[in-house]
Amino acid sequence: MSRPFTPPSADEVTNLLRAVIDPELGSDVVDLGMASVRSVSADGFVVIDVKLTIGGCPLRAQIKKDIESRVVTHPGVRDVRIEWGEMTSDERSATMAKARWNARENAPDTEVPATTRVIAISSGKGGVGKSSVTVNLAAAIAHEGFTVGVLDADIWGFSVPRMLGIDQRLEADPDPETGRPKIRPNTRAVGTGLLKVVSTGFLVDDEGTALMWRGLMLTKALEQFLRDVAWGELDYLLIDMPPGTGDVQMGLARMLPRTDMIIVTTPAISAQKVAIRAADMARRSYLRVAGVIENMSEFVCAHGESHPLFGSGGGQSLADEIGAPLLGRIPIEASVATGGDEGQPVALEGKGPAAEAFRAVANLIVTETVPPVRMADCSARQEVVTNVAVNRRA
Ligand SMILES: Nc1ncnc2c1ncn2[C@@H]1O[C@H](COP(=O)(O)OP(=O)(O)OP(=O)(O)O)[C@@H](O)[C@H]1O
Numbered sequence: 001m002s003r004p005f006t007p008p009s010a011d012e013v014t015n016l017l018r019a020v021i022d023p024e025l026g027s028d029v030v031d032l033g034m035a036s037v038r039s040v041s042a043d044g045f046v047v048i049d050v051k052l053t054i055g056g057c058p059l060r061a062q063i064k065k066d067i068e069s070r071v072v073t074h075p076g077v078r079d080v081r082i083e084w085g086e087m088t089s090d091e092r093s094a095t096m097a098k099a100r101w102n103a104r105e106n107a108p109d110t111e112v113p114a115t116t117r118v119i120a121i122s123s124g125k126g127g128v129g130k131s132s133v134t135v136n137l138a139a140a141i142a143h144e145g146f147t148v149g150v151l152d153a154d155i156w157g158f159s160v161p162r163m164l165g166i167d168q169r170l171e172a173d174p175d176p177e178t179g180r181p182k183i184r185p186n187t188r189a190v191g192t193g194l195l196k197v198v199s200t201g202f203l204v205d206d207e208g209t210a211l212m213w214r215g216l217m218l219t220k221a222l223e224q225f226l227r228d229v230a231w232g233e234l235d236y237l238l239i240d241m242p243p244g245t246g247d248v249q250m251g252l253a254r255m256l257p258r259t260d261m262i263i264v265t266t267p268a269i270s271a272q273k274v275a276i277r278a279a280d281m282a283r284r285s286y287l288r289v290a291g292v293i294e295n296m297s298e299f300v301c302a303h304g305e306s307h308p309l310f311g312s313g314g315g316q317s318l319a320d321e322i323g324a325p326l327l328g329r330i331p332i333e334a335s336v337a338t339g340g341d342e343g344q345p346v347a348l349e350g351k352g353p354a355a356e357a358f359r360a361v362a363n364l365i366v367t368e369t370v371p372p373v374r375m376a377d378c379s380a381r382q383e384v385v386t387n388v389a390v391n392r393r394a
């Protein structure tokens with residue numbers, strides 16, 4: 001289990017910190033001059049200096065969590081300590097000036113709001129249930145009152161439209177400012193929330209046509225969906241990744257470095273090698289692995305007896321190996337497959353262990369693993385936040 005131990009360089013830690021975005025100011029904490037690496041010891045202890053714009057800023061807890069979770073993704077990091085400080089008024093002015101400048105100069109690369117939590121559902125190999133997990137978690141999270149985007153990044157193997165029972169073509173409206181067409185996502189109201197769904201399945205008439213897009217479209221399509229879809233308000237964006245990894249993941253890491261990855265695996269211990277590859281790939285592109293979901297765990301028969309058809313223990317052993325939490329275990333149940341075929345995710349109204357397991361994972365995500373960004377009532381920042389928002393539009 002043990003791997004060769006090499007602590008990261010200060011530059012590597014700095015790169016990890018670049019994935020931590022101040023959600024109000026819309027830039028990363030390194031660029032804003034808020035975070036810097038104080039030291040990295042030979043045995044993997046990292047000390048980070050963080051200066052807050054004001055001492056009591058309520059974003060502190062989130063920044064702390066984001067920094068710690070990013071930095072520990074490096075296998076050579078044993079622990080992270082943050083030394084907190086407060087900016088002087090000159091430093092604060094410099095940070096705010098930088099935030100304004102960034103907002104003006106770097107027109108946002110994507111239409112995904114800075115406050116949206118982005119979760120990519122990935123796996124080492126195909127057929128383990130990524131799409132089923134994506135649609136069920138999206139539906140369960142939306143049911144709680146959130147607005148949840150679903151991006152089907154499986155360009156040629158799309159299954160999200162069928163699983164969510166949506167088949168309208170996508171339409172585009174000209175952007176009121178630039179005149180460029182912006183794609184309007186398809187929507188479906190769920191509980192007190194809303195799903196906003198985009199898939200190449202809404203662009204092509206059949207899977208044969210989709211096949212022609214292969215290769216040519218793969219990374220471009222993801223880019224286009226992030227850039228040219230008018231997502232509007234969005235608490236979460238769940239991305240159903242194509243099987244395997246590679247290009248699409250690198251593209252995602254480049255465009256939305258704040259993406260959290262959830263890895264789906266089956267319970268067979270032998271499946272872990274490929275799943276670990278997905279986690280390694282995430283680390284190489286500096287994405288955080290937020291957790292592991294074991295799918296197709298045991299089969300619970302009508303008598304309540306549990307049968308581990310595909311082995312057992314795989315999810316936990318993967319989680320242990322990559323140092324991420326096991327978020328849940330979804331049993332094998334016919335209702336997951338029929339719900340997918342009928343466009344009614346079992347997590348919505350369904351009863352039984354699989355529906356409950358999906359809802360429990362969704363709840364864990366919104367309360368603990370990837371909580372929504374609540375715009376903090378941080379009055380000292382209001383003026384800049386407003387300015388940044390205005391400049392973004394300018
Ligand atoms: N917990 C489960 N119980 C029963 N059937 C399931 C479960 N999870 C997924 N399935 C079924 O297994 C099949 C594969 O699932 P799914 O399409 O979600 O996997 P995937 O990882 O997205 O596959 P691909 O790599 O092809 O995109 C589907 O028919 C689905 O309905």
Ligand SMILES: [Mg+2]
Nearest residue numbers: 130131154159
């Ligand atoms: Mg799939």
